[in-house]
Amino acid sequence: MKRRFRSTAAGQHRPVMLAEVLDVLRPRSGALVVDCTLGFGGHAEELLRRVGPEGRLIGLDVDRNHLESVREKLQQIGPNFELHHANYAGIEAILAGRAADAILADLGVSSMQIDDPQRGFSYARPGPLDMRMDQSRGRTLSGLLSSIDEEELQQALAELGDEPQAALIARAIVAARDQGAIETTAQLSDIVRHATGQSGPWRLHPERGKWNIHPAARTFQALRILLNRELANLAQLLRVLPNALAVGGRVALIAFHSGEDRLVKKAFQEGLRQAIYAKGSDECLRPSFQERGANPRSRSAKLRWAERGG
Numbered sequence: 001m002k003r004r005f006r007s008t009a010a011g012q013h014r015p016v017m018l019a020e021v022l023d024v025l026r027p028r029s030g031a032l033v034v035d036c037t038l039g040f041g042g043h044a045e046e047l048l049r050r051v052g053p054e055g056r057l058i059g060l061d062v063d064r065n066h067l068e069s070v071r072e073k074l075q076q077i078g079p080n081f082e083l084h085h086a087n088y089a090g091i092e093a094i095l096a097g098r099a100a101d102a103i104l105a106d107l108g109v110s111s112m113q114i115d116d117p118q119r120g121f122s123y124a125r126p127g128p129l130d131m132r133m134d135q136s137r138g139r140t141l142s143g144l145l146s147s148i149d150e151e152e153l154q155q156a157l158a159e160l161g162d163e164p165q166a167a168l169i170a171r172a173i174v175a176a177r178d179q180g181a182i183e184t185t186a187q188l189s190d191i192v193r194h195a196t197g198q199s200g201p202w203r204l205h206p207e208r209g210k211w212n213i214h215p216a217a218r219t220f221q222a223l224r225i226l227l228n229r230e231l232a233n234l235a236q237l238l239r240v241l242p243n244a245l246a247v248g249g250r251v252a253l254i255a256f257h258s259g260e261d262r263l264v265k266k267a268f269q270e271g272l273r274q275a276i277y278a279k280g281s282d283e284c285l286r287p288s289f290q291e292r293g294a295n296p297r298s299r300s301a302k303l304r305w306a307e308r309g310g
């Protein structure tokens with residue numbers, strides 16, 4: 001079968017909604033900006049350029065593998081940045097009392113993580129079932145699946161993956177792991193495919209509502225969010241954001257999953273009601289038609305922003 005998967009080489013990586021992010025965050029010369037999710041440094045690079053030699057960029061990523069390549073990229077622009085191998089849930093400790101003029105978080109995984117078979121993020125690429133964004137700590141997905149309760153698994157698939165066949169898939173995964181550890185992406189992918197009885201071909205980046213989503217796509221997404229505690233980390237970031245921002249400072253968050261976007265929307269609405277935030281987006285911003293065509297990762301992006309009140 002011909003493979004129709006699209007992948008992104010590091011050099012071709014396109015930051016999602018860059019123009020909109022710059023429009024919203026308005027990074028001025030001399031500003032202190034934080035990029036919570038460096039990835040390839042696509043947004044960070046432009047932010048550092050905009051704040052100029054008098055400004056400063058603080059960059060975070062839980063994935064240490066990203067930091068070195070980003071460092072090289074940023075050094076071409078200037079020395080006024082610092083990079084931390086850190087979770088954005090701990091942004092206050094990183095800022096250590098400094099107040100940011102702009103904060104960006106471009107949530108989720110990077111294409112480098114998805115594309116590297118050794119990381120175990122992709123149902124389409126055979127590799128060990130790791131899936132940790134931070135490989136320096138915590139258990140792998142294989143470890144999590146060895147002991148997870150069937151009900152918890154079913155709930156995660158339904159809530160984090162919008163998987164209509166959550167019960168069926170959870171039962172199949174538990175039955176398989178009772179026979180022996182699920183150690184590879186291919187094993188997990190096969191279990192889901194057999195359980196749902198679907199046959200291909202499938203595309204890696206299907207359009208919403210189209211028939212050709214891979215039967216394991218939702219399962220892999222749900223388990224990634226569960227293993228990496230993505231919603232809990234985001235909820236913690238949203239709680240502490242007001243303390244991290246200077247008065248008049250702005251935050252922009254890009255979500256790729258409805259659960260994430262709901263948390264962001266609620267936190268900003270509540271912040272506006274309590275006048276913690278002075279302004280914010282009523283509706284989320286979406287990538288242009290052109291960007292959606294050129295960059296599949298952007299298709300489900302939703303950007304929301306808020307401005308810290310006085």
Ligand code: SAH
Nearest residue numbers: 015037039040041042043061062063087088
């Ligand atoms: N904006 C980047 C792409 C970001 S991809 C660019 O233009 O190049 C998302 C990145 O967020 C990934 O590298 C991932 O490791 C990181 N990430 C995910 N959750 C995180 C967390 N809780 N704290 C810090 N970084 C996180």
